[in-house]
Amino acid sequence: MKKTILGLLLVGSSLFALSGEKVYDQHCASCHKMEMSKGEMLAPPMPKVSQRLRQAIESKEKFVIFVKDYIQNPKRDKGYCGARAYQNFGTMPPIGESMTQEEIEVVSLWLFEKFEIKSTQQNKKQKCGAGKCGAAK
Numbered sequence: 001m002k003k004t005i006l007g008l009l010l011v012g013s014s015l016f017a018l019s020g021e022k023v024y025d026q027h028c029a030s031c032h033k034m035e036m037s038k039g040e041m042l043a044p045p046m047p048k049v050s051q052r053l054r055q056a057i058e059s060k061e062k063f064v065i066f067v068k069d070y071i072q073n074p075k076r077d078k079g080y081c082g083a084r085a086y087q088n089f090g091t092m093p094p095i096g097e098s099m100t101q102e103e104i105e106v107v108s109l110w111l112f113e114k115f116e117i118k119s120t121q122q123n124k125k126q127k128c129g130a131g132k133c134g135a136a137k
């Protein structure tokens with residue numbers, strides 16, 4: 001049973017039958033961890049990804065649109081990750097190809113809503129040229 005997705009940006013992810021967290025566990029967690037880890041990482045941790053995108057993209061709507069697109073068609077030249085992220089991890093594979101539209105919507109919204117933005121003080125420190133973020137630290 002699929003629900004029609006209406007007014008997604010207004011209602012928020014809690015109304016969906018699918019939970020963003022579950023979609024994350026299933027499709028993202030193998031690469032994007034919830035914390036920085038000392039061990040091997042395959043991608044930048046999720047809080048970092050979310051935080052960085054919030055700094056670079058001012059509105060929730062644009063944030064969600066960006067993530068939806070990036071999941072389906074990731075490209076280095078449209079991303080906001082620092083050069084070092086691409087060096088360390090390579091570009092993300094188009095994992096959205098094996099997901100439903102609903103899963104993609106829900107997880108994109110979840111990525112925005114799940115993480116609190118850090119204080120402005122810290123945002124300032126991390127900001128760097130041309131709207132792109134700095135390399136992952």
Ligand code: HEC
Pocket residue numbers: 023024027028029030031032042043044049053067070071074075076078079080081085086089090091092093095107108111
């Ligand atoms: C096979 C590993 C892998 C999986 C699975 C994966 N990612 Fe990624 N992702 C990466 C890597 C590597 C990067 C860093 C390089 C890049 O941006 O392409 C990344 C970067 C990102 C970015 C940052 C783009 C930018 O440039 O700012 C977003 C957003 C993102 N992933 C979302 C997701 C979501 C949501 C999922 C689950 C639906 C997911 N990823 C699953 C490997 C993965």
